[in-house]
Amino acid sequence: MVSPAIALAFLPLLLTLLIRYRFYMVLLYRAVLVRWVQDWLTGLTREERAFQYVLTHATPGEPDTILEAFDSWCNNVEYISHIGPRKGKILDRLVVETAPLVVLELGTHCGYSTIRIARALPVGARFITVEMDERNARVAEKIIRLAGYDDDMVELRVGSSEEVIARLREDLGVERVDLVFMDHWKRCYLPDLQLLEASGLLGRGSVLLADNVLFPGAPHFLRYARACGLYTLRLHRATLEYAQGIRDGMAQLEYHGVKIDT
Template identity: 75%
Template sequence: MVSPAIALAFLPFVVTLIIRYRYYFLLFYRAVLVRMVQDCLTSLTREERAFQYVLTHATPGDPNSILDTFDHWCSKVEYMSNIGPRKGKVLDRLIVDNAPLTVLELGTHCGYGAVRIARSLQLGARLYTVEMDERNAEVAEKVIRLAGFDDDTLELIVGTSEEVITKMREQYGVERLDFVFMDHWKRCYLPDLQLLEGSGLLGKGSIILADNVIFPGAPHFLRYVKKSGLYQYRTHRATLEYTPGIRDGMAELTYLGVK
């Protein structure tokens, strides 16, 4: 057993550690422990619980109400890694300012990002959003339709990002992507970006916005972007969604074309 004297000597170190990393401990509690307990108590996934809350509290057909209700649930009830309201404003501005006609979202999750993008699209624009988890895709489909968007504006595709990117031309008739929003597995950011390049779906001026490049981070992706010479690049620094004490950011890339 550890003597009281030794334990007391380590106490300042433990307290300092807890204070320094308190937001990470809080994130672990909200994102992991609370989720585990609620999974057992409800027999529903976290995404299904979020949809039940939105269905009960949001106004159908009103995208703003859907997003506000999601934000309240994620900040006050259970944590979920949507882009959130602060970083979402950057996404909103880029969509409005650039008025893309064809948009690809990688990582639909529960539909928050898709609704956020779709509400800012101009008439005639189309969003393809990709989710590999079938159960999450079912939730996202309900959220998207609850917000009032139909297949003419927003098409949800179930599959991996790699599978879908390779089929964009042949199966979906897409010749060019004006805007790509990456918010899926961070380890897929780089291979998917290179796949987009190789497929010819990126044209000069195409914009790629990648979330969470600082936390949990996508270092290989950022290193490639900086060295490739194919992109004009900037980072939008912010904090992790619904967790203000953890630094995060998004990478905004503008494709310059093949050298």
């Protein structure tokens, strides 16, 4: 049995750890513990619960109201990890500035970032979004159609990012991707980037934006982007979506096609 004296000796250390990591503990509570409880109570996934909320708080055919409903849910009800409104503005600006004709999104999840991209695309642009989880994909499709985007405007593909990238040229007729947004499994960032390169789908001026490269983090992806000499890298520093005090960032890469001095 631990004596009171020993317990008191460890109290300052415990308090220090609680203060230093309080934001991560709040995130653990909101993202994991609350989710487990609600999954058990409702029999629905977190994404399905979010859809029910959006359905009753947004206006069909008005993308902005859907995004606002999502933001309200994530701030006040349950936590969902998608790009969020602050980092979302960086994505919005990038879509407008690049005016891409072909966009590939890896990690549709609920369709939040899909809607942000779709509403800023030029007329006639092709947009392919990829989601591996079939249950999440069903939710995302409902959200995307609720926003007013049909199959001709947003093509939702269910499968792993690796499988879809490998089929883009041969099965889907894609010769080049102008903008890639990565927000799926962080361990897939680097292999998917290299697969895009090997498939010849990136051309000079193609832009990639990868979310959460600092938290949870994609260190191998960042290291490669800095060292390979094929990209100009810009790091957008921010905080984690719908969370306080947790530093995060997005990596913006512009492809040059030949090695450049770094």
